[in-house]
Amino acid sequence: MGRPKEFDPDQALRKAMELFWRRGYAATSMSDLVRHLGIGRASIYATFGGKRELYLRAYDRYLAQGIDIEGSLSAPGPALPAVRDLVMRFADEAAHDTEHRGCLVVNTAVELAPHDEDMARRVQAHWDRVETALAAALTRAREQGELGDGQDPRALSRFLLTVLQGLHVVGKASNDPARLRDSATQALRVLGLTGPPAG
Numbered sequence: 001m002g003r004p005k006e007f008d009p010d011q012a013l014r015k016a017m018e019l020f021w022r023r024g025y026a027a028t029s030m031s032d033l034v035r036h037l038g039i040g041r042a043s044i045y046a047t048f049g050g051k052r053e054l055y056l057r058a059y060d061r062y063l064a065q066g067i068d069i070e071g072s073l074s075a076p077g078p079a080l081p082a083v084r085d086l087v088m089r090f091a092d093e094a095a096h097d098t099e100h101r102g103c104l105v106v107n108t109a110v111e112l113a114p115h116d117e118d119m120a121r122r123v124q125a126h127w128d129r130v131e132t133a134l135a136a137a138l139t140r141a142r143e144q145g146e147l148g149d150g151q152d153p154r155a156l157s158r159f160l161l162t163v164l165q166g167l168h169v170v171g172k173a174s175n176d177p178a179r180l181r182d183s184a185t186q187a188l189r190v191l192g193l194t195g196p197p198a199g
Helices: 009-023 030-037 041-048 051-065 069-073 080-095 104-111 117-143 153-173 177-190
Strands: none
Touching: 009 030, 009 041, 009 051, 009 104, 030 041, 030 051, 041 051, 051 104, 051 117, 069 080, 069 117, 080 117, 080 153, 080 177, 104 117, 104 153, 117 153, 153 177
16 A cells, blocks of 8 residues: 555645746746645656646646636526626636736646647637637527627627637736726627626
8 A cells, every 4th residue: 555645636736726827837847846835846746747747737727616607608597697797707807816817728828829739729628618608698698689680699709708818918917907897898898788887
């Protein structure tokens, strides 16, 4: 029987995710991970593999703990309020990103996807899921008379996906919440919606 692990792998993975999220992949060394996780290099390799494998696990954990976009957009009833709430939630999260971490998916798209085909596929797969969920909600909205017949749900979903990701990019470098709220509000006006009052 092997010796039991002297650390909690789930807690270590959470700490690794937070470090990668804050610093990025290239700027995080194995020595950084050893210090931040508080476990030995050999234990990291034995449990997670190398730095890249650990990053992939951290990326998957980030997605698993994030907003349930598909669930929030597929609830019964009017569809557009759910779309509005999602857009405003992204804007609010970006506005309150005091550590300027951004979104790990967007960070991965910018840092790794241009030269890492596997990470590019993972990012694209996530964006495809978000786009599909938005398109389904907007199609339902059109069928329920919430959205004009001339509106294209697929094109609108791609537009909103770009807005959602862009909010995190701007929020990572900006200290102006009004810029984010105004951008989200303008995007919603394309759908004939307005955002809730600024908090």
